[in-house]
Amino acid sequence: MKQQQVTALSAGAQEDCVQTLPPAFQGMGSIAHQPYFRGVARRDLMAAVNTVARDLGLRPASVVVIDALLSCLPCKDSASGKDAPITPLTLLTVFAANDTLCFRAKGITDRQLRRHLARLEEVGLIQRRDSANGKRFPIYRGGKVVAAFGIDLTPLLLRADELMALAQRRRCEADELRGLKSCIQRLRAECLNRALSDEATAFVEATRNVLRRAGTTLTQARAILQQLKSLLTGAPDENDALETAVETKANADVIAHPNAAPQLSEPCKQSGTDGQNVRHKEPPNSYTKKTTQNPQTDRWEDLKTLSAFYPKAPTNQQELTRITFEFGQMLRIAQSTISKAISTLGYWGTLFVQEQLALKADAVRDPDRYFLKAIQTRSQREVGHGQLLPASC
Known part of the structure; x- marks a missing residue:
């Protein structure tokens, strides 16, 4: 107006x-x-x-x-x-x-x-x-x-009209956030009653701390709600149904043939050595390469806030890209800013900066501007041997 x-x-x-x-x-x-x-x-x-x-x-x-x-x-x-x-x-x-x-x-x-x-x-x-x-x-x-x-x-x-319009919008967002938190609590209780994987259970437990924060945004609440719905309608339920069907079939076989011996699983086929234990020698360098852990995967546990939303570390470039942009959206960072950060710091460097921003999300008024400043600060550092943030994925 x-x-x-x-x-x-x-x-x-x-x-x-x-x-x-x-x-x-x-x-x-x-x-x-x-x-x-x-x-x-x-x-x-x-x-x-x-x-x-x-x-x-x-x-x-x-x-x-x-x-x-x-x-x-x-x-x-x-x-x-x-x-x-x-x-x-x-x-x-x-x-x-x-x-x-x-x-x-x-x-x-x-x-x-x-x-x-x-x-x-x-x-x-x-x-x-x-x-x-x-x-x-x-x-x-x-x-x-x-x-x-x-x-x-x-x-x-x-600025009275502007401030009153903004206040009305904030009140509507607060009402919507309270409704989302109620839905999340209900779905969270339902998830805890299901037989979920360790990663899924860790995520459900971590949502309690996220909901208690005063700075929880609508985007974060919507993302949590969507992931909880996926847990309830995804693979765990199908696995339970499959296990129930297998157990039902086994019980039916026992009832039909009570004196029959239990059927064992088919043994694995032997290799060309016909069961002989043959010692193969490998070059020493190749074995060292296999036992070396992925340093990037080890860092996933250091990202406390990020790993609460994504307990399982990404295994390929596509998953890493998806998580980087989704987590940035939850922190109210523009996609163009995230793209600039990736080109400057790499994927893992961008995730580490996002983690620092998530720890102080309540105190940051303009996350996009704060993120741009963090990119400039880190890009100006002199990177040498033993750097903490890699330049690329």
Whole structure:
């Protein structure tokens, strides 16, 4: 939705509140120069900021400071005493002293307040309008406050619609995630009652820790749900059915021929040596090659988070490629970024970087940008003998 920025004067502000101020007061925030925005309730705006704080890169203490700033806006209805919507005719410049803001921000210190104000200005939610001596004070015209030096909340109000729409989307995603977690718990309990392989059982057990994390995303939950469905409808059930059929046939044979000797499996055919034990000699180099373990396969156990989703190490290039892109999608990394990482670091180098990102997924706001930075950092390292990350698969 496009917003057209106009001044409060063209929006219908009172003439006595928008008189041209002397040049000595240039740089302050005034009602006359405030852009137009749709009116919003202070409580709704605060709820939206609290919901999208992680998207904005704000800590809880910074959100409390925003709440303190919004509480200083003069948007009380004089007749009823209730909160009125914040409109372009509301002075958006807060001129309260630091002591007042610290008190309303749950008793934080003055130093903490300055640090959080700097952070809010950095993310583009406030604008400082300092006077010549650094003090905050209002400007009166006709007994009314029409301007002030202080902390301007205009950038926050201009983004009100955007923040509220994002907050609504985050709430819908949270509701969907709760539903997915419930389905996963049900399927997980059903999987634990089945006779699964060791790898499948390890994956089912690991899903419990993944679901407990606060930073679990919808993509991760959907991937877990899909793999659990595959376990329930895949090969294990067919094997159970085959074993049941073989056991049923064996029981039927025993009932039909109770005195018959048990039928043994056909012995393996002997080789050309006719059972003789012939000692063959092999070159020493070839035997050394066979007993050497694959160093890449050994590293799979070091990838704790990745191996929780994929307990079985890839055995060919196709499986390695599939796992690299699927795990990258779960971490919200673009396919083009993953392709760049593979061309720079190789498949195993890319997986190791993805593992480091998965360990701190809760704290990383932009995984794709973080991954690109990690690629640049690792590619600039001087790689010599004994390198940890190979350049290619």
